[in-house]
Amino acid sequence: MIEFSMKEAEGGTIIVRLNGDLDIDSTEIVEETLLPALENYKAATLNFEEVPFVDSSGMGLLLNVVQSLKEKGVHVMISNVKEEVQFVFELLQIPEILGKDTFI
Amino acid sequence: MQSIISKGKNIKEAIDVxxxxxxxxxxxxxxxILQQETKSFFKLKSKEAIVKITKLEQNPNQEQPYKEEKDPIKLMDEFLHHIPDPGSESLVDLKPKPRPAPKSNELAGKVWVKNGELFCQSSPTHYPLxxxxxxxxxxxxxQLITEKSFVMTDIDFYEVQLETEEKETVWKVVMDPHKLRVELHIEPGYKITRSLLDTEPAQHIELMIDEKKETYNTLSYQEVMDKLEELRVKHGFHQNEIVKAMDAAEPGVFTIASGIEPIPGTDGWIEFQINTETQIGPRETENGRVDYREMKTIPNVESGTVIAIVHPPIPGQPGRTVTNEPLPAPQTIPISVQSGRGIAxxxxxxxxxxxxxxHVEKRRSIAKVSIMQKLTHPGNVDLSSGNIHFAGDVEVLGEVSERMVIDAEGNIIVHQSVNMATLTASGAVLTHGSIIGSDVSAGKNNMIVTELGHLLGPINQDLAKIIQLxxxxxxxxxxxxxxxxxxxLQPLMNILLEKRFKPFPALVKEYVETVKRNENYLSDKVWAETAxxxxxxxxxLSSEAISxxxxxxxxxxxxxxxELSQxxxxxNSYITVPNVLSSRLYCSGNVTILGQGSVNTKIYAGGKLTINGALRGGEVFGRFGAEINEAGAESRTPTIIAVPGDQKIYINKAMDGTSIKIGNVQYKFSETRSRVIAYLNKHGRISFE
Incomplete structure (x- = not known):
């Protein structure tokens, strides 16, 4: 289950701090609350510092969020990914799917 | 010039003497001064002083300088015997000792070796070499003489150094990884002593060496046994070989213990109770003509007949290592028999x-046995008879006419010609008449299995990678x-197929579609199941959970x-026809054109391609080589003969303009050539035998 807090930064950028596991139980909150909340910004940065675990559904959600926001013109960045989670992302080539420059 | 070498306790004494x-x-x-004296307390290592004194020429009229020389030198010799010899033992000390015999004139200017020592006598006119x-x-x-030859004088000191060589016995015991053989490698020790051989006096001599080699094989029986015990060798000793190794004078390898190799068993097999030879076809008569009426056919069996007996594998006998452990025989494989139609x-x-x-079809250790029914069509296959689809053999006594189709799960035999028709058989296709403008395919099921096998290779590699991941x-x-x-696993699979295994679904799709398209030819259900x-x-995107x-x-x-598909x-299937014109022949096995030949036809043979007559135009391929009597066309219609890189092309007469292709390398004959045997050499170029 995941929680998030948002903070606006300069230039229409919103910074989202995620807290908890990005997993199958996060589907509802991500799709129904987080995604609509980001649609009106120019850019969004997802901070993964407090995300210790991911599962395959959670990664599916992430791909879905980034791609649908891109379609709406929102530039998404992902930051501070923990080493263990980054290892999982790389096994599945998520940086290649989203573009390597998405990760900062 | 007269000169002598003189020795003394010190320089002064040496000069005075x-x-x-x-x-x-x-x-x-x-x-x-040749050597300064050195003093030592105990006189053990002391060296005396040596000088060379040359009398300046004062009396050129002196007639016999050597005569006068004799006495002083004789004195010198005597004198030298009284002073201790400082020479080391390993060196043969060769002081210039003029001749033992007094025939001075004969020896003048000569050199010789006597009793292992070098002597010379110089003369005013000649120095010995x-x-x-x-x-x-x-x-x-x-001073070491570095030249190959040197001039010898009797006023210098010469020492000849001869090396003795010594080597100790070297041995080792080696056991092979299977512990089936223990070898003793031995190089016996030896000592080589050398001495100078006597040489007759001559103006020029070459020093001759006598070499004596003595062998010292110090290997002991106990040493070998200790080593064998260390290796835990308990079984299969060869005592006599150990003794031979101990006596060996030359380096050698002796097998001093050996185990018992396992005896492989026999895989399971099918013993037929009836004649199942399926290579039927027309035969060549003695005068070289092909008699299409002489057909060898397989006797049909009545229901209830025992066709074959299935034998289980016979296991092999285990062997035994030299360390007394059992060695299992290779695993034997039972034959698996699948019963097809009409078989219990x-x-x-x-x-x-x-x-x-x-009908028996074998792939490795899987045999499929079925009974083929036979349909005999008495007349022509034409619009009045309709197409023939039959789950067995089809024999047509007449001809097959335009746009007709025959489809058989067994063999197709046509007694007359085939015109603009399509013949497809899982077994063989055999015609007595010509094939014109038709599509003929034999062993399509086998080719589909091969094709599916090619697709399965990469699919399974990817699947294994996905599981690993x-x-x-x-x-x-x-x-x-x-x-x-x-x-x-579905959500994960979606991510994997998004990027990492992106080409994978396309491969799977091709496989699934190929299976679906050829369902009729794939009698084995496993293809459809895997698809x-x-x-x-x-x-x-089924929601069924996949584990x-x-x-x-x-x-x-x-x-x-x-693995099975390979x-x-x-x-295998085959196509055997007399002539073919403007057609396409496709066969998983051999294609044989027995009569006049092939004109403007495309042929694919999964086995060997043989054309007894002429090949005029068209593209032909023989997976296991091509043998053609005459190739090429006067009209210069393109004629291409292809085989894989590891196969050969035989052409009795290749007309100019004919192309051959071996692997990916092509060659075009610019002039007519006879008895061509073409292959790819190790540099990847086409060569002719």
């Missing part, structure tokens, strides 16, 4: 439950496998199928 011997005064001589062979060192006044298997007997032609993922600390129990599983896993165990099972099945099928 020298002058006395020469009967000369100090002012009349030239003195050269000595050649040094390899392996011998000669020192002049303690009771106990170990294969029984026909229908009458017809027994999932396993790795589940061990990763940042990964939660919690959703696998709820949603199965269904693959499509469920990777093509549809990793299920994927592993599928991967095993694919691997088996892939095994040659026995017997």
């Amino acid at each position: 020298g002058l006395l011997l020469l009967e000369a005064k100090k002012s009349e001589v030239n003195i050269e 000595v050649t040094i062979p390899d392996g011998v060192k000669v020192y002049r006044n303690e 298997i009771i106990d170990n007997k294969i029984i026909a439950i229908e009458s017809g032609r027994p 999932i396993k790795q993922l589940m061990l990763s600390p940042g990964f939660k496998a919690s959703d696998f129990s709820r949603g199965g 269904k599983s693959l499509s469920q896993l990777f093509l549809s 990793i165990g299920w994927m592993t099972e599928l991967s095993e099945k694919l691997k088996e199928l892939h 095994m040659p099928v026995e017997p």
